[in-house]
Amino acid sequence: MLFRRLIGAISIAAALAMPALAQDKDLLATVKERGELVVGTEMQFPPFDFIENGKQTGFNADVFAEIGKHLGVKVKFIDLPWTNVLPGLEAGKFDMVAGPNTLTAARLEKYYFNLPISGGAISIMKLAKNTDFTSAEDIESRSFGAQRETVSAAKIREVGEGRNVTVRDYGDNNQAYADLVAGRLDGVVAQSTNLYHAAKLRDGMFEVLEPAIGPMAWFSYLGRKDENSLSLMKAVDEAILGMSRDGRMAEFQRKWFGMTLDLPETLPDPSI
Missing domain, CATH: 3.40.190.10 (Periplasmic binding protein-like II)
Incomplete structure (x- = not known):
């Protein structure tokens, strides 16, 4: 058990110590040039993200596979305890956050929230x-x-x-x-x-x-609220809206939640 905890601590430290991703130019262009969207998440949060038979699975894996196709890039997830995810985003360790995150007035002032994917x-x-x-x-x-x-x-x-x-x-x-x-x-x-x-x-x-x-409350993915990140976050919104309109999002909701929820096509005002 001590060995497993030590390895986990080393993994977290290594993830947080990674060089910050480039933020000095348009982030969507950077992601496409890199060929990879880097996403911070916590994989102990079923049904959104969890490990099964040694492999990431859940709602987020399905949705981000479609987002990656829309952007024309691969998706790389970085798994961290939730308390390290938002600080990692702010430090530029990844491009955006899966989560999902509850839309609140306080968080909306600090982060760019994508269109809701659940609630x-x-x-x-x-x-x-x-x-x-x-x-x-x-x-x-x-x-x-x-x-x-x-x-x-x-x-x-x-x-x-x-x-x-x-x-x-x-x-x-x-x-x-x-x-x-x-x-x-x-x-x-x-x-x-x-x-x-x-x-x-x-x-x-x-x-x-x-x-x-x-x-x-509505659940969304989020990113940094800066001019460089705006293009990427809007492109992710386009992908989410497309999935909502053509039924893919409802399919994923039914698969992982056992129900479907009509999603707003604009970001709603936070209720909390």
Whole structure:
């Protein structure tokens, strides 16, 4: 275990130490000249990005394969803990971020958000056998897990203020799911898309509670908000819009989420 942790730490350090990608000219031209779009992500975030049989899989892999075709380039993913992804983007370690990222007013001021590729509401998932916990409104004196530095973690702290709620931060949702199964948590808080996927994989073990504790939110890919990045981000928007209009996006949603969601063709105002 120590060896695996050491290798993981070395891999993260190496990724963050990579020379910054060129940002002194039009980024779309740079990507096409390089023949490769470099994308930062976290591969512990099913159903969007995860490793299966040693290979990256999930919604993002399918969507970015189509984005790569639209741009005429290969796509290279860099896998990092979520807490390192946005700093890596700002440092120029990759061209854009997969994620996906919840569209918020605060983030929109700092980053370029692509057109939404999915959406959901911040929700709570609990063990189905826990019959004492039947409503998302019944959070008094309970403990919850959420992924560190996410909108979900901030929301459960907000709604739990003054209600004796304990919130534990995790590196990824899978760690929180494990503690929920082990009885160390009453619930896990995340976007409903992720929670319904987890519940589907473990048929009958989990239950997503109603009502949601947060409003409907849109999920997007994002990039740097500078003049050099604008051409690339608009080209990615064109690819996403094309997939939405011809049914490919709905196909990927059905495959990975078990449902489809009508997507806006312009960037909506953030609800959070």
